[in-house]
Amino acid sequence: MTTPAALRLPTAAFRALIAAAALTGLVIECAYGSVPVVLSFFTIWTNILVAVVFTLSAVRTYRGLPDVDPLWRGGVLLFILVTGLVFHLVLANPSSPFNVVEDLDKLTGAKAVSNQLLHTVTPVGAVLDFLFLTAPRRLRPRHAAQWLAYPLAYVVFALIRGALLSPGAPARYTYPFIDVAQYGYARVAVNSLVLGLAFYALGLALVAADRYRPPRENRISSPA
Numbered sequence: 001m002t003t004p005a006a007l008r009l010p011t012a013a014f015r016a017l018i019a020a021a022a023l024t025g026l027v028i029e030c031a032y033g034s035v036p037v038v039l040s041f042f043t044i045w046t047n048i049l050v051a052v053v054f055t056l057s058a059v060r061t062y063r064g065l066p067d068v069d070p071l072w073r074g075g076v077l078l079f080i081l082v083t084g085l086v087f088h089l090v091l092a093n094p095s096s097p098f099n100v101v102e103d104l105d106k107l108t109g110a111k112a113v114s115n116q117l118l119h120t121v122t123p124v125g126a127v128l129d130f131l132f133l134t135a136p137r138r139l140r141p142r143h144a145a146q147w148l149a150y151p152l153a154y155v156v157f158a159l160i161r162g163a164l165l166s167p168g169a170p171a172r173y174t175y176p177f178i179d180v181a182q183y184g185y186a187r188v189a190v191n192s193l194v195l196g197l198a199f200y201a202l203g204l205a206l207v208a209a210d211r212y213r214p215p216r217e218n219r220i221s222s223p224a
Helices: 005-032 042-062 070-091 101-105 109-132 141-146 149-164 180-212
Strands: none
Touching: 005 042, 005 109, 042 070, 042 109, 042 149, 070 109, 070 141, 070 149, 070 180, 141 180, 149 180
C-alpha cells in the first residue's frame, strides 16, 4: 500500500519529525550520561527502533513506495506505547510502589527535554501516525505473540547485565520492578510475567483497533 501523491510530503514530514524527536532525545542522553549505561534502558532501545523505522517509513513514503512491514510498524508502535504508559503510570506516578518521582524532579535543562521527547513526544507521535496516517487492517493476532520476543529479550539482557555488575554500579538494574537486589528473583519473575501479559493484551488491543477502525481519507490508503 502506497501513499497518495498529495499526502506523501506531509506524511513523510510528520514521520521524519517523530524520528528526529527520538534521535534528539537519544543524542542528549548520550551527551549527558555514560553511553554504556544509557544504552541499557528499554526506553533507549525502543527510541532507537522508533528513529530507524520512522526514518525508513518517511523515506519510503516520500518515494511513493510501500510502507515498512506491519510487523515492524505495529511492533514499534506497541513498544513505544508501552514505554510511555510504564513511564507515566508506573515510574512518574507518586502512588506507584515503583515510582522514581524524586529522581525525575531533579531533571532540568536538556535532560528534562530529552525525558519528555523519549517518554511523551515519541509515543504520542507514533499513536497519531497510527490513527491518521497508517493504512488500517494490516495487523494480525499472530503479531501480538511475535512482539513478545522483544520485551523478553530485554528482560533477559537486563537481568544478566545486573548479575554481572558489582553492587553499587550505576543503574545496575535499569528499572525498579526488575531490581533483583531489592526484590529477589521470585518477585521480579512475577513482575515480568504481569508486564508480559499486559504487553500481550495491549498488542491484541492494537490488532483489534487496527481491524475495526474505519478507513479515513487522510490515511495512506483504504483497506484492500
